[in-house]
Amino acid sequence: DYPSKPFGGLEEARAWTLKFVRWYNQEHKHSGLKFVTPAQRHTGQDAAILARREQVYRDAKNRNPQRWSQDTRNWKLEDQVWLNPERIRPEELQQAA
Template sequence: MKAKLEQLGIIASYSRSAVSNDNAFSESLFGSMKTRKQYPRQGFRDIEEAREWVLSFVYWYNNEHRHSGIKYVTPAQRHQGIDGDILAKRKEVYRVAKLTFPERWNTRDTRDWDYEDEIVFNPVKENKANSSEKNGQVA
């Protein structure tokens, strides 16, 4: 198996049990698949049905699913580089809406639609324990 992976140019990943961040991308994808309403809880009849379902899921995920981690554009829009225009238009719609109906937002800001050149997958959230360790302090 290892030789075949190497022949195909695939780097094997051996995650530790119960440590999902070793394979964060795979874990996230499987989570997205399993939480879809259309996920076949009863299983697949055969390998062909499984392949068809996965192909339809991948199409949906890449072309229809607006992903929260990339500011509610589709992965295809992000990959094609058209997300910047989409986000600029959304930002303008929200700006006009807030001016027109300020009571809707009260003092809150609108959603941040600024384009980000780099997106971090599963960013680490700073907490007191982490910042203390960075400063050489132990809680």
Template sequence: MHWYNHEHLHSGIKYVTPADRHEGKDVAILSARDKVQKQARERNPERWSGATRDWTPVGPVALNPQKEKLANSVAA
């Protein structure tokens, strides 16, 4: 469980750990990645065929969004 929450980088939350996301560290991490990637593109533009990756933090996330929608609609 520790590895999954503190070491494993999750694609659904832009490759940060759930712990980083929960603690609010994801904003700084993603901002730093964006800066590094843009600097790399400026130094070597010939290596880039398109835009850099979108490192904007994701909004709210859920483990089972369909189940949560169903639970909320039943409760209402």
């Protein structure tokens, strides 16, 4: 887990921040990234991970179709991912696209 202990001095704050950033980018699986880490996304590992997940779900559905009332989860990741898109006005999103 990411560090949650409060800090006192500047060096302690820097150490906490570095630890948090490492956790956030290297370990935390983001829902907006279909549960891969930002590092996996940036290095291109996400495609193989998500393809494997899609295959696992498809195999599970084929083995036990009565457990599935609909299609399996969509593991396709959008080309662009936004942090807090609800805070961006639609006209700003159009300009950024």
